[in-house]
Amino acid sequence: MNTWKKDFPIFQKNPKLVYLDSAATSQKPKVVLNAMQYYYENYNANVRRGLYPIAEKATTAVEDVRKKVAKFINAKDPSEIIFVRNTTEAINLVAYTFASHNIKRGDSIVTTIMEHHSNFVPWQQLAKMKKSKLKVLDITADGFLNINDSRFKIQDSRFLAITHVSNVLGTINPIKEIIKQVRAVNPQITVLLDAAQSVPHMKVDVQDLDCDFLVFSGHKMMAGTGIGVLYGKKELLKQMRPFLYGGEMIREVSIESTTFADPPYKFEAGTPDIAGIISLGAAIDYLGSVGMNTVQKHERQLMAYGLSRMEEIDGITIYGPKDVEHRSGVISFNLDGVHAHDVAQVLGDMGICIRSGHHCAMPLHKRLGIPASARVSFYLYNEESDVDRFVEGIKKVKKIFGSKV
Amino acid sequence: MDTQTLYREELLEHYRNPQNFGKISNFSVSAKQKNPFCGDDVEIFVQLEKDRIKNIGFEGRGCAISMAGASIITEFAKGKTKKELTKFSEKDMLNLLGIAVSQTRKKCALLALSVLKDCLYGIKSKS
Numbered sequence: 001m002n003t004w005k006k007d008f009p010i011f012q013k014n015p016k017l018v019y020l021d022s023a024a025t026s027q028k029p030k031v032v033l034n035a036m037q038y039y040y041e042n043y044n045a046n047v048r049r050g051l052y053p054i055a056e057k058a059t060t061a062v063e064d065v066r067k068k069v070a071k072f073i074n075a076k077d078p079s080e081i082i083f084v085r086n087t088t089e090a091i092n093l094v095a096y097t098f099a100s101h102n103i104k105r106g107d108s109i110v111t112t113i114m115e116h117h118s119n120f121v122p123w124q125q126l127a128k129m130k131k132s133k134l135k136v137l138d139i140t141a142d143g144f145l146n147i148n149d150s151r152f153k154i155q156d157s158r159f160l161a162i163t164h165v166s167n168v169l170g171t172i173n174p175i176k177e178i179i180k181q182v183r184a185v186n187p188q189i190t191v192l193l194d195a196a197q198s199v200p201h202m203k204v205d206v207q208d209l210d211c212d213f214l215v216f217s218g219h220k221m222m223a224g225t226g227i228g229v230l231y232g233k234k235e236l237l238k239q240m241r242p243f244l245y246g247g248e249m250i251r252e253v254s255i256e257s258t259t260f261a262d263p264p265y266k267f268e269a270g271t272p273d274i275a276g277i278i279s280l281g282a283a284i285d286y287l288g289s290v291g292m293n294t295v296q297k298h299e300r301q302l303m304a305y306g307l308s309r310m311e312e313i314d315g316i317t318i319y320g321p322k323d324v325e326h327r328s329g330v331i332s333f334n335l336d337g338v339h340a341h342d343v344a345q346v347l348g349d350m351g352i353c354i355r356s357g358h359h360c361a362m363p364l365h366k367r368l369g370i371p372a373s374a375r376v377s378f379y380l381y382n383e384e385s386d387v388d389r390f391v392e393g394i395k396k397v398k399k400i401f402g403s404k405v
Numbered sequence: 406m407d408t409q410t411l412y413r414e415e416l417l418e419h420y421r422n423p424q425n426f427g428k429i430s431n432f433s434v435s436a437k438q439k440n441p442f443c444g445d446d447v448e449i450f451v452q453l454e455k456d457r458i459k460n461i462g463f464e465g466r467g468c469a470i471s472m473a474g475a476s477i478i479t480e481f482a483k484g485k486t487k488k489e490l491t492k493f494s495e496k497d498m499l500n501l502l503g504i505a506v507s508q509t510r511k512k513c514a515l516l517a518l519s520v521l522k523d524c525l526y527g528i529k530s531k532s
Contacts, residue, residue: 338469339445339467339468339469340444340468341445341467341468341469341470342468342469342470345510357444358441358444362441365444370444371444371445371446371466371467372444401417401469402421
């Protein structure tokens with residue numbers, strides 16, 4: 001029996017809901033919703049500028065969350081935590097500032113074929129603009145990165161943009177080893193890690209991984225939909241030009257010129273999503289009370305159960321690593337003779353929420369040779385009965401489309 | 406719209422055994438489009454005799470609704486003139502399919518019509 005599901009109001013209001021799309025966005029526990037409501041009802045004020053008590057309280061609340069996030073990912077300093085809108089914005093911030101300044105004509109940027117568009121398109125476009133080379137690391141047949149064969153690609157490259165966990169294949173890339181190997185071959189390289197599918201689901205330690213930048217979204221880890229985080233090493237943030245210009249990120253402004261604030265504020269122009277930041281703090285508290293190891297263990301058990309039940313289905317193709325040690329709770333699949341969209345439609349009408357399409361990973365789907373796939377993903381509030389109902393749903397799909405059940 | 410009605414037998418039959426499937430040999434015009442949201446793609450080949458559609462075929466891969474749509478619209482268009490088809494609207498297409506689709510699936514339902522219009526009138530529509 002899942003002891004955490006009752007913490008999420010959406011399941012009280014929709015008892016029949018089987019939500020298997022947490023890779024797209026997560027459901028929120030009552031404590032997170034309460035924290036946002038409490039802020040708006042009790043100390044709603046703008047941050048960092050007001051002198052009256054509720055402004056002080058709001059400012060302190062935001063800076064407390066910054067410290068909390070730093071601790072959550074083991075950053076050296078809260079000033080290494082920049083609040084942005086989401087993972088996509090965080091990556092674009094690095095592309096527009098650090099990368100734009102440091103990547104020159106003829107330089108190489110390396111990314112992988114399993115990236116989400118947010119960690120692929122910015123680099124592709126930057127390479128075009130700068131007349132630099134974009135190199136793309138391939139995958140093996142079982143969905144792992146072909147890192148060994150790609151040594152030549154990494155050797156002279158200036159920048160590596162890589163995902164921690166694939167939102168399609170579920171592959172958990174061995175980032176610590178990869179970064180170690182990469183730095184041994186190429187000490188000058190800068191590494192950005194897309195942790196959108198890892199930070200919500202497992203313990204992530206930026207110092208241990210030794211990435212230069214790390215990005216993730218609040219809405220995928222039980223917080224609101226306007227908050228995300230960019231982590232960057234202090235020395236790098238210091239050198240980077242601002243991203244957006246305006247209020248809050250300045251020190252002094254005159255007619256002729258402006259001096260800028262230190263990081264993190266240098267990169268936080270305008271009023272942030274204060275309620276979102278507060279929701280992120282509450283989400284970290286909630287996840288902390290459960291324990292990230294427990295979260296990961298729960299998902300792994302569900303994923304193992306899911307995989308075993310799915311493998312019983314005739315005509316199903318499952319993508320990504322077969323072994324549960326190397327995958328997170330994301331399972332993409334196809335059913336012979338039925339388009340992923342139709343699978344999702346039938347299941348959706350039964351109250352079972354799965355995703356279908358290319359999951360913002362068109363190059364990966366082309367590489368896999370498929371136009372689309374269906375995807376289930378697990379989180380803390382899922383239980384075995386969700387998997388059972390999903391499998392029943394697949395049987396119904398097969399019946400409707402005339403295949404042998 | 407519930408599953409029963411959306412995937413009624415008639416529609417499924419068009420999906421399993423689509424009408425006019427395959428590239429025709431003497432086509433005068435062709436057009437192709439992809440629905441990026443779910444990876445449906447449809448290419449339509451039209452053989453025109455003056456203003457009339459003498460023969461028509463389509464190729465493609467996609468969901469049941471997009472493929473049934475292509476089957477149904479090519480069947481409907483066969484023998485008709487370009488002039489007759491100018492007035493054929495998105496609403497008409499949905500009526501022809503006989504289903505009400507959600508906003509997301511609308512693109513699937515209307516894909517073939519859009520390709521056909523590209524074919525006949527050469528208007529590059531937004532995919």
